Every structure is written in structure tokens, then in C-alpha cells.
Amino acid sequence: MVLAERNALRTDLGAVRAVDTICAYCGVGCGVKLHIDDRDRIVWVDDQPANPSSQGMLCVKGRFGLTFVNHEDRLTKPLIRRPSAGGGTVLEEATWDEALDYVAEKFIEHRDSFAVLASAKATNEDGYVLQKMTRLLMGTNNIDHCTRLCHSPSVEAMLRQLGSGATSNSYEDYDNAGCLMVVGTDTSSNHPVIASRLRRAIDERGTKLIVVNPKRIDLCDYATYFLQPNPGTDVALFNGLAKVIIDEGLLDERFVRERTRGFEEWAASLADYTPERVQEITGVPAEDVRGAARVYARPPVPRGLEGIFAEAAAAKGYGGSCLIWGMGVTQHTCGTDNAHALLNLALVAGQIGRPGNGVSPLRGQNNVQGCGDAGCIPDNLPGYQGLGDANRAKFEKAWGAPLPSEPGLRATEMFELAARGRLDCMYITGENPLLSEPYIAHAEEAIKKLKFLVVQDIFPNETAEYADVILPATSFAEKDGTFTNSERRVQRVRKAIEPLGDSRPDWEITADLARRIARRLEMPVAQFNYEHPSQIFAEMASLTPILGGISYARLEALQEEGIQWPCPDADHPGTKRLYTETFNVGPRAPFVPVEQGPPAAELPSRRFPLLLNTGRVLYHWHGGTITRRARTLLARSPELQIAINPQDAARYGVKDGEDVVLYSKRGDLSGKALVTDAVRPGDVFVPFVKLQEHNANFLTNAVYDPKSRIPEYKVCAVRIERAGAPQVWRRGRRESVGPGRG
Numbered sequence: 001m002v003l004a005e006r007n008a009l010r011t012d013l014g015a016v017r018a019v020d021t022i023c024a025y026c027g028v029g030c031g032v033k034l035h036i037d038d039r040d041r042i043v044w045v046d047d048q049p050a051n052p053s054s055q056g057m058l059c060v061k062g063r064f065g066l067t068f069v070n071h072e073d074r075l076t077k078p079l080i081r082r083p084s085a086g087g088g089t090v091l092e093e094a095t096w097d098e099a100l101d102y103v104a105e106k107f108i109e110h111r112d113s114f115a116v117l118a119s120a121k122a123t124n125e126d127g128y129v130l131q132k133m134t135r136l137l138m139g140t141n142n143i144d145h146c147t148r149l150c151h152s153p154s155v156e157a158m159l160r161q162l163g164s165g166a167t168s169n170s171y172e173d174y175d176n177a178g179c180l181m182v183v184g185t186d187t188s189s190n191h192p193v194i195a196s197r198l199r200r201a202i203d204e205r206g207t208k209l210i211v212v213n214p215k216r217i218d219l220c221d222y223a224t225y226f227l228q229p230n231p232g233t234d235v236a237l238f239n240g241l242a243k244v245i246i247d248e249g250l251l252d253e254r255f256v257r258e259r260t261r262g263f264e265e266w267a268a269s270l271a272d273y274t275p276e277r278v279q280e281i282t283g284v285p286a287e288d289v290r291g292a293a294r295v296y297a298r299p300p301v302p303r304g305l306e307g308i309f310a311e312a313a314a315a316k317g318y319g320g321s322c323l324i325w326g327m328g329v330t331q332h333t334c335g336t337d338n339a340h341a342l343l344n345l346a347l348v349a350g351q352i353g354r355p356g357n358g359v360s361p362l363r364g365q366n367n368v369q370g371c372g373d374a375g376c377i378p379d380n381l382p383g384y385q386g387l388g389d390a391n392r393a394k395f396e397k398a399w400g401a402p403l404p405s406e407p408g409l410r411a412t413e414m415f416e417l418a419a420r421g422r423l424d425c426m427y428i429t430g431e432n433p434l435l436s437e438p439y440i441a442h443a444e445e446a447i448k449k450l451k452f453l454v455v456q457d458i459f460p461n462e463t464a465e466y467a468d469v470i471l472p473a474t475s476f477a478e479k480d481g482t483f484t485n486s487e488r489r490v491q492r493v494r495k496a497i498e499p500l501g502d503s504r505p506d507w508e509i510t511a512d513l514a515r516r517i518a519r520r521l522e523m524p525v526a527q528f529n530y531e532h533p534s535q536i537f538a539e540m541a542s543l544t545p546i547l548g549g550i551s552y553a554r555l556e557a558l559q560e561e562g563i564q565w566p567c568p569d570a571d572h573p574g575t576k577r578l579y580t581e582t583f584n585v586g587p588r589a590p591f592v593p594v595e596q597g598p599p600a601a602e603l604p605s606r607r608f609p610l611l612l613n614t615g616r617v618l619y620h621w622h623g624g625t626i627t628r629r630a631r632t633l634l635a636r637s638p639e640l641q642i643a644i645n646p647q648d649a650a651r652y653g654v655k656d657g658e659d660v661v662l663y664s665k666r667g668d669l670s671g672k673a674l675v676t677d678a679v680r681p682g683d684v685f686v687p688f689v690k691l692q693e694h695n696a697n698f699l700t701n702a703v704y705d706p707k708s709r710i711p712e713y714k715v716c717a718v719r720i721e722r723a724g725a726p727q728v729w730r731r732g733r734r735e736s737v738g739p740g741r742g
Ligand code: SF4
Pocket: 023, 024, 025, 026, 027, 028, 029, 030, 054, 057, 058, 059, 060, 061, 062, 063, 191, 192, 193, 194
């Protein structure tokens, strides 16, 4: 089918118009064309070939999963919890005036004990208004978002070594790399369109692929090396790869000499990480450690390179390497150390800052990059401007009142404090911590202790069950705005349909609420008099140097191109790759020595002899609040599958497809056994989507990386039993002898 036909308006499905916008699932940021019928329903979704991030590709979620927008479960009226006739409480419909006046008064009452969870699914404009209200009116930096739960270790490490937590390269660098090292991400499930680009480079260019993952993933079929380390041993593995590069003279000496510092001390710290010792710690054969290091440091020149990519490869005599990682690296108690070890590897090989190479923490949610850019983090103003006097003075002048200088609470700290009764009030927008926090039973206790909770979302969810007020927001399809994807591309989100019921865009709700708070506090009400998100973006850009040259007018003129930040002025074309000349920390990036410590806070025991690993599946997104409401996706993945190696399945008497129960010290979940050698003996894998009322976070461990405060979602000890079988262990004592013998 030719392109014009493929993207023709689907009148056969009743479409009367089509609107170009951006997929609202993952951080790849694919362009979509929504076909809308005369009842304002999305009846079909096409790709958008002009979008440079997706190049006419979409995955199953973007293609078939956006129908959630019109789902009957959508929240369409504000709800206030009131006493019910029979005792207890009930959520009752209210007007916007009633709900927002009530929330404004309660927020002011709890102004000294208040925190906000922002949404990485919302637009940049939504996030900007939310953090402005939090800082300017509520007088606190207690605002954070889901990056705390996915890439906060990457951001910590990258800020220290490079000066920015963003991906350094563009997706086009994957297309033109000689080596792609994919670490701790099942890219085909999490970021399918990126996976397509990786496969295309391998097929068409002869690019080498190194996969590092404790679980065998689809991309392994294309890999030159598949390194399958024991969980929690990434530091040893990456220190070992770096040592091979140094010992074999494969380092980029000029890059190390001119663009890094601390090399000698760091190199000395690697003395013990010989490939043989790395094999002992990680289980990865020493020869594979050597081989992967050689390919990463000296990749082949890919076939058919042109332009700057050909020049870069010719200058070096070898190709570029892209280091791409996901939450398998970060969601550990040593997550920040893992990220440092990765960055050290890129620096010693000089594989950063030129065409065809770079470092990429693949961002999860569609706008997790933009949510941080907009300032929804506790220790930075918009654009990663610190809380120091000069930056605060700039914002205070623009916003007309003093701002707090102390860093605020990080998301995980909010729940720890709430659990101890030391946080009274939360405003949770577009997040569902009672699915996403580790050890959900503990998080639930924390939420119950709040004195006042406001949930703003598009669907009712587990957290909303405890809300005092629920505010109905619109989906991405019902509002204008911008998202910023994983390659820092600011893209225009366009309103395709009218808001369902009385729902309103997040920015509009927050601005209305802020005006009510400001009036009561006799603070500057006019600061929240926005009539269109373009005004919000203009204000954000005027105060945020990395976005300074971006405007709605430019984005509209460029149509689907978008603009990659940093873009400091209106004549600047945007930036495809960072660090070509210098780093944001200065001309030289520091090496940071890191040592392999205990692999996890909780290790296997007699009672819990297996290690649980968590991740995603192709057909669901995060906790599944949205994808469970996309019929096509749910039909393909209706129940939790618990992946277990055939050896363990035989040992514990489990058959493929059988109902099983997984237990950890904190809870249990049920699902179907999937017997597969994709997981190593001793490991089990469960996706963290909630299906049929079961979720991996019933089991996960609420322990944290001390540097980034990310929870250790990736490792905890569990045991498996057949459903209905007599329990092998109860109250810590063995009650019957069975296959769970550890
Ligand atoms: S890869 Fe991500 S952004 Fe693209 S269609 Fe799939 S879910 Fe949407």
C-alpha cells in the first residue's frame, strides 16, 4: 500500500477528520495521526511518517492502544468525599467551584506539610504550572515525579559526571553506530520503535549488538554478545569491561587526556576486576567480557555511512558505540554506582560526543524528560537550574514573590514520611503510587495516614480509593501542549477532541486552583491567568535557557519536526548531540571509581530460594491502568505470567500454564507459570502490570539506593508454589516437606 493510501482518512470507519499529535505511552515519542468520528471518538490511529523520531513506525500500543481515551470508565465529574447516611464516607459528584474551593482551603490548612506528585504523562505546560503553584504559593520544593522510580540513579550519576541527565545522542546515532550495547532493558517490549531502529542498523549496516541482561530478550537473536550477569553484579561487569579496554590499549587516549579527569585514580581502582574475577562474581565467561570490551571500544565502521557519520568514523578509524540502558541498571540499591560504572566505560572508550555514539538512559513515560525539564523535581527549578540565590532571584522577579531555597522531598521520601505520620497532605496528579511503589501494603499504610489527599487523573485507580477529592483531568487527546521525548525533542501535542464530560486539562485545573489559593493568601493571582498553553510555554522558555529559542510558533512552522533542546535562541536549530566540545560540568568529565558491593539487600534463603526480577511486557504499560482499558491490548495479555526456568519448574513441580503463587516476605501474588529458558535457573520474572488483581509490587522490597532513593524493584527473594497446594512454609516455620526445600 502506498503511503498516501495508508494514511488516508478512514472514512470507512466513520472518521470525519484527522489530527497529528504524539503517542502518550512511552518516551520514544512517536508521531500519531488520530482519526476522529463525528461523535468525537478515536476510531483509528496511523503513524506519522514526517515525525523524525518514529519515521513512520508505531508499536502495538500506539497503533491499537489509544482507544482508552473514550473508555466508559473515564472520570468526568469532580468528586468530594462526604459522610454517608449509613456511616462511613462516600465520594459524591460536585461542581468545579465546590471542589476547587474546598481543595484550596485544605491545601492552605496543610501548607506546612504538603507534597506533590507530578505526572510524567502530562504535558510540559501541565508540569510547569504545577511546580509553580507548589513553589510560589505552597512555599515548598516538595514536588517530584516518576523519574524517582526509574532513572533517578542515571540522573544522579550523569549530573555528577556530565552535568545533565539527558540522553547525549539522537536516535539517528543508533542508525549509524558500529556497536549498540543494550543494558538492562527489554527494548522490544519497552521502546519497540527504538528496537526496530536497532534491528534495522544490525540488518542493514552490520552493526554489532551487545545485550547485557539477566533475562534473555528478543534482541538476543541479533546479538554478537549476550552477557547474562547475576542480578546486582553490574558494577563488577562494567569495571571488568573497562579494565580490558585499558589493559589491551583500546582506550581513546586523546579523549581521556583532553576531556576527562581522575583517570589514574579510577584506573587503579579497577585492579581487581580481571575478566576471571568478573566471571566469578557475575557468571559471565571471561572470554565474553574480553570480546564485548573489544567490540565496544573498537566497533566496525558500519556499511553505507554518509556525511558527518562517515567523517567521524574516518577520523577515528573505527565506528561509534551507543550505550543504551534501562531500569535493569537503575532499580537497585546500587543503582547510582551502576550508572557511574557505565559512564566510566563510555568515557574511557571516548564513546560520547560524536556522531554515531553516545549514552542513552531510555526514558519510560512519554514525558518523563519534559516533566523534569519543567521543574517537577525537588532540587531544581525549571531547566535544571539549581536552587541557589541567583536562580531563585530570577524566578522571584518573574513570579513576584519569594521562593523556598531548601531542596524538597523526593517521591520515595514522601511515602516514608507519610507512613510515619509526618506528612499530612498530598496532591497526586496522573500517578498511582498504590501500584507503582514497592511493597504496596506499606505504601497503602502511608496513604491512609494522610489527612488530606487529592487525586487528579483520567481514570479511577487504587490511590483514588483513599482520596478526599478526585479531580477529572483530560487525556493527551483533549488538550494542546508539548511533550519532550527521550532524544530531547520538544514535540507539539494537539487537541483532537473535546474534553469528556466536565474534565479539564491538568494545567487549567491547577491554574484555577492556584488562583483560589493565591486569592486567599493575598498572593499574586495574575501569575496563573493563562488562557492557552502557548502562554505557559512562552513563560517557561523565557526563564529556561535550554528551551529559550522554542516557541509554539516555531513548533507549528516546523510541523512534525519538533526541536531538540538545548535551543537557546530563536535562530538556534536545536541540538542533536551533547558534549561535542565540552561537558556541562566543565571541559573535563570526571571518572568516578565504584566498587562492587552486595548484589542486593535481600538474597535467597531456604524459605525464599529464588530471585524475583520485574519488568514490562509489550502489551501493557506500567501498572496497566490505561492498557487494561484498551481492549485489543488486554485481549493479548490478560493475565500475569510468572516466568521460571525449566530446571526450577521441575524442582518445584510446576508445569507450564499452571496456576502458581509467588511469595515474598511482604506478600503474595497469583499468575500462570511460563516455563522458559529465557530466565536463568534461580530467577523468576514477573511484569509489573496489575492483571486480575495481582501485581509484582505486592512482593518487591521497599529498600532504596542511598544516593538516588530509587527502590530496589529488580531483586528480592521469593518462592513459588502451585496454586491450591498445601503451603510449604507458614509463619516462618516449615509445615510440610515439599518441593520448596531450599
Ligand atoms: S514506541 Fe512508544 S511512543 Fe512509539 S508507538 Fe510505541 S508506545 Fe507509542
